[in-house]
Amino acid sequence: MNRAVLIRQTTYDVEALEKAVDRLFSAFDFYERISPGTEVVIKPNLVMRSAPEEAIITHPNLVAAAALCLQKRGARVLVAESGGGLYNPSVMKSVFRGCGYTAAAEKYGFSLYTACLSQPVELTRGVRCGTLSVLEPFVQPRQSLVVNMAKLKTHGMMGYSGAVKNLFGTVPGLMKPELHCRYPEKEPFAEMLVDLCDYIQADFSIIDGIEAMEGDGPTGGQKRFVGALIGAQSPYAADLAGAAVIGMQPEEILMLKNAVARGLCDDAPVTLEGDPLESVQVPDFKRARSSDVDFLTRVPKPLRPLAKKITTPYPRIRRKDCVGCGKCAESCPQHTIVVRDHKAQIDYGRCIRCFCCHEMCPKHVIDIRRFSIFNL
Ligand code: SF4
Ligand code: SF4
Incomplete structure (x- = not known):
């Protein structure tokens, strides 16, 4: 079932966020999967080195709030990500520092993945893409749980960037341009993103839509206050909720269209729980100019x-x-x-x-x- 929880959240205050994230995790009994020592890998969106107030990246306070919730249940939290450009320890240390993650990690006791190792993997259920590389913490089979923490944004190529698109950051740096070359058209590219999403099998998805990005996202658009925090077990359900918040139809988002066609996502409207959709909906959210x-x-x-x-x-x-x-x-x-x-x-x-x-x-x-x- 396409089930998501929506919370109206107006600030990035860590204490308030901790309560909100706790509501999201609790609504899906996620804590039942955590026992002392469980490793949870958080995958934020750090597409580039950028200050949190620019609304390009997943806010570090939101990641800190999720880490606090999980650590209180005995989990060890590791944050792993690769933006665009080069992927090596010095680049990632600089990205983490510039995005406010280093300070948050020191203050709230979570770890940052800077070893920057990756492995070629086979996407055995892949429809479009059979092989690519992913960062080591995401390689299957794995013991750890993955919490996918995306940013709600428009996207120049794909129109929308949320939970499914966020997992492209599990592919190391310069392999991303290689995949753009392999799949230059939008539809095959979307199929590859769904292949990857299906491989990663994120255990929980959260979308940071408190301050979102409209217009020419994911980095060059305008910040827009939306006040929405979304949580779901399925990344597709999270994206259906994200689309509803910004007034997009699911069939406009190629990743969702493809996931429905493959039976990975129910062909049914999302069931939203929590705060009313009307309390956060922004139907005049500006699209990327590239949407044709x-x-x-x-x-x-x-x-x-x-x-x-x-x-x-x-x-x-x-x-x-x-x-x-x-x-x-x-x-x-x-x-x-x-x-x-x-x-x-x-x-x-x-x-x-x-x-x-x-x-x-x-x-x-x-x-x-x-x-x-x-x-x-
Ligand atoms: S266009 Fe932007 S990224 Fe390219 S060289 Fe100029 S400033 Fe740098
Ligand atoms: S292929 Fe075109 S759009 Fe893509 S990075 Fe190169 S110049 Fe930019």
């Missing part, structure tokens, strides 16, 4: 390839604001960005519109553009 699904479905089929070519958004660098750091080039799966004279430049001939560059630019100077007539 609605428009294309209204174009006659024979004209769709041409329409798609014209309407597909593209990344555009604001050259005067570019500082030449090269993070975009590092993340580009097609190696189609070069930095010359401290300014990045895209060769559009090879660009697959994955928007990894947009996602990883620390200065947010890569816009998502489309032909102006479609902005009307």
Whole structure:
């Protein structure tokens, strides 16, 4: 059953969050799975080094609150994640520090995974993807439990980023661009994300929608106060609830569409418990400019390839604001960005519109553009 619990939560105060997370875990009897010494691996969204108030990352106070709940039941808590770009101990230490996780870990007694080891794994039930690598704490079979803690955001390529998309961060750094290259189109990419989600088998999912990101997420949009905290056993149910909060239809989210088609997610509306949906719903939540699904479905089929070519958004660098750091080039799966004279430049001939560059630019100077007539 698609069951999720929704809590109206207005602050990132750790004490208040601890009570809220306790309600989420209790509603699903999650504590029954914890005994003294159980290891719980928390997977937050730390797509890039960013201050918590920018609403790009899962807030460290929320992770701290979950850690406190679990540690009180005797669990050992480890936080593991790989953002975009390079994945090594010095990068991850810097990301954890810059995101406020190092200070939170010291204060609340949880551990951060900085060994940065990963392993190739087989996705035996994979429909699109048979092999990839994942960070060691997520490799199956495992004794530990996984708590998936996502951020509620729009997403340039996939339209929506929540619980299922968050698990892409279990894939180490530069393997992500490789997967973008293997699956450059949205549908196969979504299938791969569902394959990965099915492999990881997260034991609980929480979505931080207190301060969400609308517009051109997951890193370049605008912060939007929503005041929603979502919990569910199933990542698909959590995403159905996230979609309901921001006024998206489940069929707009390719990962959900695919999970329903495979029978991993019930083809039924989500059953929401807790606070009323109306207390947190933001139907005017701004979509990512790259969402073209609605428009294309209204174009006659024979004209769709041409329409798609014209309407597909593209990344555009604001050259005067570019500082030449090269993070975009590092993340580009097609190696189609070069930095010359401290300014990045895209060769559009090879660009697959994955928007990894947009996602990883620390200065947010890569816009998502489309032909102006479609902005009307
Ligand atoms: S990541 Fe951004 S600032 Fe850095 S080189 Fe690329 S466009 Fe310029
Ligand atoms: S230029 Fe940007 S959008 Fe194009 S392939 Fe490279 S990372 Fe993806």
